[in-house]
Amino acid sequence: MLVLGVGFGLVLGMALAGCQAEEQALAASELDVAPLEHHFVEADCPAERCAEVTVEALHFPDAPALSDDLRHRLLTLGQGFSEEPVQAQASDSWETYAEAFFQQARAEREFAPAHGASQAVLQASVVERHDDLLIIELNSYVYHAGQAHGLPMTAYMVIDERLGQVVTLDEMLLEGQAPAFQAALFRAHEQWLLEQEADSYFVGFWPPVESRNVAPLAAAWAVTYNVYEIAPYAFGQPTLHIPLSELEGIARPRYLSSSQP
Incomplete structure (x- = not known):
């Protein structure tokens, strides 16, 4: 009886330890999400016609690969591509995107009416978090001076926190x-x-x-x-x-x- 009691105690202890480990693993699987903001303003431009790029994004302090992925997707969206990233055309940093946008704005001012300024807004926000799924909405709004209206675009980024990676449809x-x-x-x-x-x-x-x-x-x-x-x-x-x-x-x-x- 003593042996059975010890054995049962060991099994019970291992089961409890396993449950605790599983709970700790689930808790650890939740990604840390932090805001990331940038504001770029074109230099050496006519008053009230300077182009601007505003970034209100997110990043993952403990998952740099996911941070890079989100940045790439948002920059791609800001260039008018909603789904498959176009590697040859997508910028690789916020600064590179802003400089390319300002360069285009300077060229457009030669033909645009003498008012208004180009602007780009890139945003990322958490839409929902449930069942270890993190759903992020990526939004861009790009307006070029002289256009009738800007172009808004939206794309979702779905992260399975159990896997620690983005999942596709x-x-x-x-x-x-x-x-x-x-x-x-x-x-x-x-x-x-x-x-x-x-x-x-x-x-x-x-x-x-x-x-x-x-x-x-x-x-x-x-x-x-x-x-x-x-x-x-x-x-x-x-x-x-x-x-x-x-x-x-x-x-x-x-x-x-x-x-x-």
Whole structure:
């Protein structure tokens, strides 16, 4: 009996230690996120026409590779690319981006009206954090002097904190379920059209398009389109929502909130 008691005690102790280690690992998996800000102003330019670049981003003090990834994605977005980074054209630092932007602004002043100034705003913010998923929204707004309006763009960056890395839409879906996901997205688009009370002309001129700009939120998956993708500029950047119930059997359970009903 004494031997059994010791053995049971050892097993129980190991189990408790394992639970404590698991809790510590889960706690350690949460990334430290900190704000990062820069403000660049063009030098040697006409009064009230100096271009500006404002950065309101984030970085990960303990994960420099993720910080580099976020910076690259945001700089790429600021050059008009929403999804796949274009390595040959993307700047590699905030300073490089600002200098290139100022150089373009100087060239544009020769043809732009004698008022207004070019500006670029690059922002990153945490949209939601649940189930060890960190969903970050990247936004850019770029206006060149003389244009009728600026160009806003949005992209999501989804970090699986258990893995410590960014995950793509393909990695969030079960194998072979990409077509089923797009079908669910198109159903969400139909619902959006009803909410907009869109007429037949609008429906015909602005058909649904596939998207990979997905945020797996706790209540639903959000899919944000950029201007001119599914609607005129005046509609802004429409965000469609796919209910979690429609994603069962399509998305990996890991990326469907554990708190859903």
